[in-house]
Each structure stands twice: as structure tokens, then as C-alpha cells.
Amino acid sequence: MTDQTSSGSFDWTGPEFTARLNKRKRSQIALKLAGLTAITIAFGMLFLLVASLISTGRHAFTQTFVQIEVFLDPAHIDSDEPNRGNYRQILTDTMVKLFPDVVDDRAELRKLTSMLSNGAQFSIRDSVVADPALIGQTVAVRVPVSDPYDQLNKGLIDRETPEANRRLKDDEIANFDLLKELGMVSKPLNRWLITNADSRFPELAGLKGAIIGSFYALMTCFLLSFPIGIGAAIYLEEFAPKNRVSDLIEININNLAAVPSVVFGLLALAVFLGWFGMPRSAPFVGGMTLALMTLPTIIIATRAALKAVPPSIREAALGVGASKHQVVFGHVLPLAMPGILTGTIIGLAQALGETAPLLLIGMNAFITSAPATPFDSSTALPTQIFIWADSPERGFVSRTSAAILVLLTFLIFMNAIAIFLRNKFERKW
Amino acid sequence: MxxxxxxxxxxxxxxxxxxxxxxxxxxxxxxxxxxxxxxxxxxxxxxxxxxxxxxxxxxxxxxxxxxxxxxxxxxxxxxxxxxxxxxxxxxxxxxxxxxxxxxxxxxxxxxxxxxxxxxxxxxxxxxxxxxxxxxxxxxxxxxxxxxxxxxxxRARQGVERIVLGLMVGCATVAIFVTIGIVGSLVFETYRFFEMVPFTDFLFGTSWEPQIPLREDQIAAKGAFGMLPVFLGTMVIATVAMVIAVPIGLFSAIYLHEFASPKIRAVIKPVLEILAGVPTVVYGFFAILVIAPAIRSFGTDLGLPIAPNTALAAGLVMGIMLVPFISSFADDALAAVPRSLRDGSLALGATQAETISKVLFPAAIPGIVGGILLAVSRAIGETMIVVMAAGLIAKMTINPLDSVTTVTVQIVTLLIGDTAFDSPKTLAAFALGMVLFVMTLIINIFALRIVRKYREIYD
Known part of the structure; x- marks a missing residue:
């Protein structure tokens, strides 16, 4: 019986066969290697992305301060109107006291005062306004240094660079080093990154306005898209008759999920701002726009969650006399809730990172105070990142990275909640 | 109140x-x-x-x-x-x-x-x-x-009727959104074409949307030919696809065929992270790391590379699309019936042969659908190109040069205060219309391919 095998006509151990087998094995290995290379490239890029953000962004989490003794000269502050005093002059006097040999030279003087942040005078003013009794006294205050000196202190300005190409000249560096030797310079954690709103000066700029704006926008988005999305999904999944209208709605939702985000921005600009006359730059309008984009995600996730509830649940409920509505709202929906919430949070996380539509409705405005209500002008986290990335000052580079790290932290947090919900509550039938 | x-x-x-x-x-x-x-x-x-x-x-x-x-x-x-x-x-x-x-x-x-x-x-x-x-x-x-x-x-029936009505209302919101999009785009585009001839827009080869500040200015009359903008979009999308398709496909093949379940359970979520990173972050990454790297590399080779080269934006966009393509390809490979794969392996084919001769051809419609969806994303992607690509429209297909895209022009034309009666603002809506129609056609086509293919084996 075994005489008929083809081994007679082909030598299975000969060189020709071995060569062919090796070639096949090689192509196997080549494909495997190609796959590994592809994954390595993708991982490498992700690593590079995170590493570059952390290495530039970490500098923004500290801020260089200098401790100075400020004499609140009554000659420059009117005790009746402490908020109109000449605090710039007071700071200049302070600096002159520290460097007594530059009194006459105006240019030198300006160099000295430019070491302190522009915000220093305002923070001193605020403390005087809060307590006018300070006028005439000498107080020790810690004021932020301006951006170039901050960069210098963090080692971001190379002292070896030829003076002509350096942003700080030798004498400026010498001045700063003198302060440093006197132990007046400190580099504490930068609370202002979170507690300040935006500013023209990098050392003062913070994310408070952007975070609150994003929060308002996301809340609006949630309040609109969550009920509407669930309502639409329940109707389509449980009640809709299979006809052309429900088909049309379904095709519509699938296509909406793939419409470029900038087109939603155009819609918001033309309809919300143009026709309804809603305010520009308002987080509320941003939230409405984001809701339109999140809606398809929530509908699709909700439908999947509803579909995953086994028919036995429905039939049992129907069997004991519940109406169709009672079945859905009393049994199916609660069981599907973890899945729905997971999908909603993932959708909201996407909305949080969405930038283009918010740019079109003007949420990239320069606003130096946090919004008090969702109808005030404001930025959002991603648009703030965009504004800072566009700013020419060097200090904004690290701040942009820091803002991105803050945004990514929020995103990771939201996704972690979604994963937690899924693992904890989602049931497999 | x-x-x-x-x-x-x-x-x-x-x-x-x-x-x-x-x-x-x-x-x-x-x-x-x-x-x-x-x-x-x-x-x-x-x-x-x-x-x-x-x-x-x-x-x-x-x-x-x-x-x-x-x-x-x-x-x-x-x-x-x-x-x-x-x-x-x-x-x-x-x-x-x-x-x-x-x-x-x-x-x-x-x-x-x-x-x-x-x-x-x-x-x-x-x-x-x-x-x-x-x-x-x-x-x-x-x-x-x-x-x-x-x-x-019959209070129960009353309640249920109202609730059902509300749910129908929710479901039609999606339709109203589409009507809103199409309506606003068509309306504003129509007004644009009242000012700028239709053929000038579609076939013009010069895009200079500046409008004169004074009546007597000659230099900036404004030209609204979308071809260079469209070409720039295509250049960047092509670069992105050249990066994303091989990396995405090969990683999907590796994950599907060679990786053990444990490795797969680690790699897949990490790849998904790439998809979850906001695009504004990719944009910043492009200007912070990729563009300077490409420039210094080009200077070493003696190549003239523009500061905001299409290569940087395209490359980063390609990285962003990798998980998109790989998950589509993975799904398509997984949807091929096991019997085909087992049959091929049983005949003595190696895994590589099984993939390239059996699984891949069977999965090709799904993969093509995924790639098409990725193309539509690349065309509609905004933030990466706004931050990393150029602003000036050029008739060039050189990826080393600086090009602009449809989305970049929409954003730059509409940033700042907008008056709804200047051709500059309305041009953005006309470009939006082009973008919407283009992505819609690709999406419908892609979804149809994916769906049709799924029906074969189910």
C-alpha cells in the first residue's frame, strides 16, 4: 500500500528540497521580524512622545523664585488708594539696594528689574491692598523671576554658548549668580501652573481657566449627549420598527461618527454662533458642539451594551406580566448600565482631547481669568495647549509639555475609571 | 431668573x-x-x-x-x-x-x-x-x-407613549445634526459661489485668500482656487498612509498569528494608547521633535527641507493611524473562518504562507475598508497639520516642501473674528463642504466594503 507514495519520484532529503525548505523557513522568519519591527517602531514612537513630553515638561512644574526685602515706600503708595501705587518703582528701588553700583545707568537698571517677573509688582500690590498697614514697612517677599532667568536657573540656557547667541549676557548671568550665592534664589513646586489663569508671561501662566473651561464644556457635553444618546439607542435597539426610517437613522449615526471634527466646528460656527447668536468662546457652546460629536459614540456603545443583555432576562420579565417599557427600563437598562457608562466615559475622554471644533468657536481667545459660569469666555485644555505651542517665548515650550501632561493625566484617569467599571460591574452571560 | x-x-x-x-x-x-x-x-x-x-x-x-x-x-x-x-x-x-x-x-x-x-x-x-x-x-x-x-x-399607556415620543425625538437628533451640517455648509457655500465663480474654486491653481485692506491694494486681490490646497492634503495623507499601512498591517499580522495571548494582551492596549492621544498632542510632538529631527537629517544629507515640511506632519499622522489600521486588519483576519486557516496549516503550509496565501486574500476587503477609513481620517485630521504643516498653498507634490491642507485653511480662515459676509470666511465653508463630501464618499464606500465582506462568512 505504501508503494504508491510520491517519495519515489522526489528525493525528500536532497539538496533541492532542503534549499526550498530553508527558503520557506526564511520567509517565515522574515514575516515575523517585519511584524516585530512594526510593533517596535510603534512602541518606539510612543516612548519618544512620552519621553520628550516629560523631559521638556518637567521644568514647568518648578518655578524659580527670589526672596527679596521690599521697602514699601509711602512716597510711592497712597494709603487711601493702595491699588494705584507705583509698585514698579518700589521693586526698582529694591533691586538698586541689592546692586548699589548701577544706580545711574538706566539701561543697567532696566536689566536689573527685568530679572523679576512682571507679575511681581501685582502680587506685592495685592498683599498691600489686603493689608494697608504694611505701607512704610519692609517686608520679605518671594517673587518669581522672569522667564530667561528661570531658564538659566533650570540649566536650559547653556552658559558655554557665545554671548552674542545667548539670551542672557554675561553681566546678567553674573547678577543672577550673585543672588544665588546670597541664598536668595529658590526653586519650589510651581503651584501657579494649576492655580493661575493664562498670562502673556510664561512664568505667570497657568491652566486654571483652561481646566475650568474644559470642565464646563465636558459637563455640558455629558448632560446633553448622555440622555439623548441613551434615548436614541434604546429606541433604535428595542422599539424601532425595521423600516426605512430607522435604517436611515442608523446609517446617519454611523456616518456622523466618521465626519471630521472640524466640520462639527463649522456647524457650530454657522448655526450656534451665526444663527442663534450664542456667545463666542463660551464653554457652554463648546460643550454643545462636543455633544454632537460624542452622541454617535454613546449611541453605538449603548446599543452594544443593550444587545449584550441576554434575551432570557427580557422573556422572564415579559413572562411575569411586565410591559415592554417596564422590561427595558426596569431590567435591561440597569443591567446594561456599566457598559453604557464605560462607553460614555470613553466618549467624554475623546471629547476632552478634541481641539479643532473649539478653535472654530473661538475658545482659543487670550483670557486671563477663569470663567465664572459656562457662558463666560474661556479656553479649554487642548486649545490652551494650542495657544501655548504657538507662543514664541521659550518658557512656553515647557509649559505646553506640562499642559499636555496634565491633559494626559486627566485622560488616563478617565480611561482608568472606564476600565474599572468594565472589570468590576460588567457581567458575562 | x-x-x-x-x-x-x-x-x-x-x-x-x-x-x-x-x-x-x-x-x-x-x-x-x-x-x-x-x-x-x-x-x-x-x-x-x-x-x-x-x-x-x-x-x-x-x-x-x-x-x-x-x-x-x-x-x-x-x-x-x-x-x-x-x-x-x-x-x-x-x-x-x-x-x-x-x-x-x-x-x-x-x-x-x-x-x-x-x-x-x-x-x-x-x-x-x-x-x-x-x-x-x-x-x-x-x-x-x-x-x-x-x-x-390608562396612565401607563400615557406615560409609555410620552417616553416613546421622547426617545424618537432623541433618535432624530442625529438626523437633525446631519441636516444642520449639510444645511449650513450648503447655505454658506452657496453664498461663497455668489462671490467667487464655481469653476474658479474647483479648478483654480492659486489659493491666496487674503482680502485687500484698502480698496486700492493691488497685490492681494484674493484667489480661491482649491487645487493646490487639495494637492497638499493628498501629499500629507499619502505620507501618512505610507507610514501607517505597513506598520499597521505587519503589527496586526504579528499580533494575530505569532504573538502568544499573553504578549497580545500587553501589546494591543499599548497600541490603543496611540489612538487615544489627542491630536493636539501629536501636533506639538511634530513641531517639538519630529520636524527638527527631519531637518537636521536633511541638512546632513544636503537636502533642502522646509521648516514645516509635509514629511513631519505626515509621519506623525501616520503614527496616529497605526492602531486604527492594525485593529481593522486584526478584526478582518479574525473574521476569516478558522477552517480555512486550519486547512492550510494541515496541508503543510507555514504560518507565513497561510497568512500571505490564505488569510490575507480572504481578509483583503476588510483591510481595504479599514485603510479607506484611515484615509478619510487623514484627510479630515486637523490639529496635526494646523500645527506642523504650512500655511501657503503651493502646487507641489514634493513631501520635503511645505504644503497646506484643506483643514489648515479652514482653521486659519476662521480663527479670530469672523464676519459672515466676506469671501474669506465663506471660503472656509466651501472647503468644509469639499472635505465633508470627500470623507462622506470614502466612508460610505469603506463601510459598504466592510459590511459586504462580513456577510460572506457569517
Whole structure:
């Protein structure tokens, strides 16, 4: 019986066969290697992305301060109107006291005062306004240094660079080093990154306005898209008759999920701002726009969650006399809730990172105070990142990275909640 | 006051619910059998009060601004607004608004102060009227529903009908969004084509959307030919696909065929992270790391590379699309019936041969669908190109050069204050229309391919 095998006509151990087998094995290995290379490239890029953000962004989490003794000269502050005093002059006097040999030279003087942040005078003013009794006294205050000196202190300005190409000249560096030797310079954690709103000066700029704006926008988005999305999904999944209208709605939702985000921005600009006359730059309008984009995600996730509830649940409920509505709202929906919430949070996380539509409705405005209500002008986290990335000052580079790290932290947090919900509550039938 | 109106509504809903619930309980206590459970009688009142009043308040809030504004305009002294453009009228109105808000700059004319005063009084009248009407409406509805509580009243059916109606309303929101998108794009695009000829836009080879600041400026007449913009979009999308397709496909093949379940469980989520990173982050990554790297690499080779080369934006966009393509390809490979794969392996084919000769051809429609969806994403992607690509439209297909894209132009034309009557603003809508139509066609085509393919094996 075994005489008929083809081994007679082909030598299975000969060189020709071995060569062919090796070639096949090689192509196997080549494909495997190609796959590994592809994954390595993708991982490498992700690593590079995170590493570059952390290495530039970490500098923004500290801020260089200098401790100075400020004499609140009554000659420059009117005790009746402490908020109109000449605090710039007071700071200049302070600096002159520290460097007594530059009194006459105006240019030198300006160099000295430019070491302190522009915000220093305002923070001193605020403390005087809060307590006018300070006028005439000498107080020790810690004021932020301006951006170039901050960069210098963090080692971001190379002292070896030829003076002509350096942003700080030798004498400026010498001045700063003198302060440093006197132990007046400190580099504490930068609370202002979170507690300040935006500013023209990098050392003062913070994310408070952007975070609150994003929060308002996301809340609006949630309040609109969550009920509407669930309502639409329940109707389509449980009640809709299979006809052309429900088909049309379904095709519509699938296509909406793939419409470029900038087109939603155009819609918001033309309809919300143009026709309804809603305010520009308002987080509320941003939230409405984001809701339109999140809606398809929530509908699709909700439908999947509803579909995953086994028919036995429905039939049992129907069997004991519940109406169709009672079945859905009393049994199916609660069981599907973890899945729905997971999908909603993932959708909201996407909305949080969405930038283009918010740019079109003007949420990239320069606003130096946090919004008090969702109808005030404001930025959002991603648009703030965009504004800072566009700013020419060097200090904004690290701040942009820091803002991105803050945004990514929020995103990771939201996704972690979604994963937690899924693992904890989602049931497999 | 608005908040007050909503509070009244909330109180009315609760009151209506409790009233009807008690009434139903009283009937039941009297020994009569009711058709519906007590809760449904309460719920019926709550819903009947809630739905119309809620929409009434929303409608009022939406319209009051426009109505008050037109009343203010009508009340201005005769001839004030004659011969003024929309921009100037808006300027006057916003000045009146800010005076009404207490922010007075300089010394405004008397008629403006008067108008501002009227604006304040009209606003307070409006919100007072809103509260009064809300009270009247809710009271009426509560009384109306209170009368319905009878043993034979089918409250459950009533509640279910209202809920179903609300759900149908929710489902049609998606349609209204589409209508809104198409409507606004068509409307503004039509106005654009009234100013710029259709053929100039579609076939023009020069895109210079600057409009002259003075009438006598010659240099910047404005040219709206979309071809160079379109070409730039294609260049960047091509670079992105050249990066994304091989990396995505090979990683999907590796994950599907060679990786052990444990490795797969680690790699897949990490790849998904790439998809979850906001695009503005990729944009910053492109200008911070990739573009300087490409430039210094090019300088070493002696190649002239533009500072915002299409290569940087395309490369980063490609990285962003890797997980997109790999998950589509993975799904497509997984959807091929196991029997095909087992049969091929049983015949002695290696895994590589099984993939390239059996699985891949069977999965090709799904993979192509995924790639097409990725192309539509690359075309519609905004932030990466806004940050990393150029602004000037050039007729070039050289990826080392700086090109611009449709989305970049939309954003740059619309950033800052926008007046809806300049061709510059409207051009953005025309580009948006092009973008929408292009991505829609690709999406429909891709979804059809994916769906048709799935039907074969299911």
C-alpha cells in the first residue's frame, strides 16, 4: 500500500528540497521580524512622545523664585488708594539696594528689574491692598523671576554658548549668580501652573481657566449627549420598527461618527454662533458642539451594551406580566448600565482631547481669568495647549509639555475609571 | 431668573407627581381597582408638566436675545443704521450691550445710553415674563392632569407613549445634526459661489485668500482656487498612509498569528494608547521633535527641507493611524473562518504562507475598508497639520516642501473674528463642504466594503 507514495519520484532529503525548505523557513522568519519591527517602531514612537513630553515638561512644574526685602515706600503708595501705587518703582528701588553700583545707568537698571517677573509688582500690590498697614514697612517677599532667568536657573540656557547667541549676557548671568550665592534664589513646586489663569508671561501662566473651561464644556457635553444618546439607542435597539426610517437613522449615526471634527466646528460656527447668536468662546457652546460629536459614540456603545443583555432576562420579565417599557427600563437598562457608562466615559475622554471644533468657536481667545459660569469666555485644555505651542517665548515650550501632561493625566484617569467599571460591574452571560 | 424658572418647573413636576399619586391611592383605598399603578398616574402628571414647559423655557431662552435685539434696533432713532454694513451694526449693538452691562468706555452718544437703558428694562421684563408664564403653564398642566386620575384612565399607556415620543425625538437628533451640517455648509457655500465663480474654486491653481485692506491694494486681490490646497492634503495623507499601512498591517499580522495571548494582551492596549492621544498632542510632538529631527537629517544629507515640511506632519499622522489600521486588519483576519486557516496549516503550509496565501486574500476587503477609513481620517485630521504643516498653498507634490491642507485653511480662515459676509470666511465653508463630501464618499464606500465582506462568512 505504501508503494504508491510520491517519495519515489522526489528525493525528500536532497539538496533541492532542503534549499526550498530553508527558503520557506526564511520567509517565515522574515514575516515575523517585519511584524516585530512594526510593533517596535510603534512602541518606539510612543516612548519618544512620552519621553520628550516629560523631559521638556518637567521644568514647568518648578518655578524659580527670589526672596527679596521690599521697602514699601509711602512716597510711592497712597494709603487711601493702595491699588494705584507705583509698585514698579518700589521693586526698582529694591533691586538698586541689592546692586548699589548701577544706580545711574538706566539701561543697567532696566536689566536689573527685568530679572523679576512682571507679575511681581501685582502680587506685592495685592498683599498691600489686603493689608494697608504694611505701607512704610519692609517686608520679605518671594517673587518669581522672569522667564530667561528661570531658564538659566533650570540649566536650559547653556552658559558655554557665545554671548552674542545667548539670551542672557554675561553681566546678567553674573547678577543672577550673585543672588544665588546670597541664598536668595529658590526653586519650589510651581503651584501657579494649576492655580493661575493664562498670562502673556510664561512664568505667570497657568491652566486654571483652561481646566475650568474644559470642565464646563465636558459637563455640558455629558448632560446633553448622555440622555439623548441613551434615548436614541434604546429606541433604535428595542422599539424601532425595521423600516426605512430607522435604517436611515442608523446609517446617519454611523456616518456622523466618521465626519471630521472640524466640520462639527463649522456647524457650530454657522448655526450656534451665526444663527442663534450664542456667545463666542463660551464653554457652554463648546460643550454643545462636543455633544454632537460624542452622541454617535454613546449611541453605538449603548446599543452594544443593550444587545449584550441576554434575551432570557427580557422573556422572564415579559413572562411575569411586565410591559415592554417596564422590561427595558426596569431590567435591561440597569443591567446594561456599566457598559453604557464605560462607553460614555470613553466618549467624554475623546471629547476632552478634541481641539479643532473649539478653535472654530473661538475658545482659543487670550483670557486671563477663569470663567465664572459656562457662558463666560474661556479656553479649554487642548486649545490652551494650542495657544501655548504657538507662543514664541521659550518658557512656553515647557509649559505646553506640562499642559499636555496634565491633559494626559486627566485622560488616563478617565480611561482608568472606564476600565474599572468594565472589570468590576460588567457581567458575562 | 432663568434658574428660578427651572426651579419652578422642578417643583411643579414634584407637586404634580405627588398630587396624582395621592389621588390614585385615595381611589384605591376606596376599594376601586385602578387600571394603572399609582406611580404611573404620578409619572403621567410629571411628564405632561415637564416636557412642554421645558421646551417652552428653552425656546424662550433661545429666542429672547434675537427678539430683544430687533426691538432695540427698531427703537433706535430713525436713520441711525442706514447704510451701515452688518459688521458696523454688530459693533453698535455690542457697544449698547456693554453699556447695559455697566462697562462704559468714553462718552457714548445719548441714543446709545437710551438704547442700553431700554435693553436693561426689556431684559428684566423678559425674564419676569418667563417666570410668570412658567408658573401659569405648569399650574395649568398640573390641574389638567389632576383631573385625569380615574380608575379607568390608562396612565401607563400615557406615560409609555410620552417616553416613546421622547426617545424618537432623541433618535432624530442625529438626523437633525446631519441636516444642520449639510444645511449650513450648503447655505454658506452657496453664498461663497455668489462671490467667487464655481469653476474658479474647483479648478483654480492659486489659493491666496487674503482680502485687500484698502480698496486700492493691488497685490492681494484674493484667489480661491482649491487645487493646490487639495494637492497638499493628498501629499500629507499619502505620507501618512505610507507610514501607517505597513506598520499597521505587519503589527496586526504579528499580533494575530505569532504573538502568544499573553504578549497580545500587553501589546494591543499599548497600541490603543496611540489612538487615544489627542491630536493636539501629536501636533506639538511634530513641531517639538519630529520636524527638527527631519531637518537636521536633511541638512546632513544636503537636502533642502522646509521648516514645516509635509514629511513631519505626515509621519506623525501616520503614527496616529497605526492602531486604527492594525485593529481593522486584526478584526478582518479574525473574521476569516478558522477552517480555512486550519486547512492550510494541515496541508503543510507555514504560518507565513497561510497568512500571505490564505488569510490575507480572504481578509483583503476588510483591510481595504479599514485603510479607506484611515484615509478619510487623514484627510479630515486637523490639529496635526494646523500645527506642523504650512500655511501657503503651493502646487507641489514634493513631501520635503511645505504644503497646506484643506483643514489648515479652514482653521486659519476662521480663527479670530469672523464676519459672515466676506469671501474669506465663506471660503472656509466651501472647503468644509469639499472635505465633508470627500470623507462622506470614502466612508460610505469603506463601510459598504466592510459590511459586504462580513456577510460572506457569517
Amino acid at each position: 432663568t434658574l428660578f424658572a427651572f426651579l419652578i418647573l422642578f417643583a411643579a413636576v414634584v407637586i404634580g407627581y405627588i398630587l396624582n399619586l395621592r389621588a390614585a391611592r385615595a381611589i384605591r383605598a376606596g376599594g376601586t381597582k385602578l387600571h394603572s399603578l399609582d406611580g404611573f398616574h404620578g409619572g403621567f402628571s410629571a411628564l405632561v408638566t415637564l416636557v412642554p414647559t421645558f421646551f417652552f423655557i428653552i425656546l424662550w431662552l433661545m429666542l429672547q436675545g434675537t427678539v430683544i435685539e430687533s426691538m432695540i434696533k427698531a427703537g433706535l432713532p430713525d436713520g441711525t443704521l442706514d447704510g451701515l454694513g452688518t459688521g458696523q451694526v454688530q459693533l453698535i449693538m455690542s457697544e449698547i450691550r456693554s453699556i447695559a452691562g455697566g462697562r462704559i468706555f468714553g462718552t457714548p452718544e445719548d441714543w446709545k445710553l437710551e438704547a442700553a437703558e431700554r435693553l436693561v428694562s426689556l431684559r428684566s421684563t423678559s425674564s419676569l415674563l418667563l417666570v410668570v408664564l412658567t408658573i401659569a403653564l405648569t399650574a395649568g398642566l398640573i390641574l389638567l392632569t389632576r383631573k385625569t386620575v380615574r380608575a379607568e384612565f
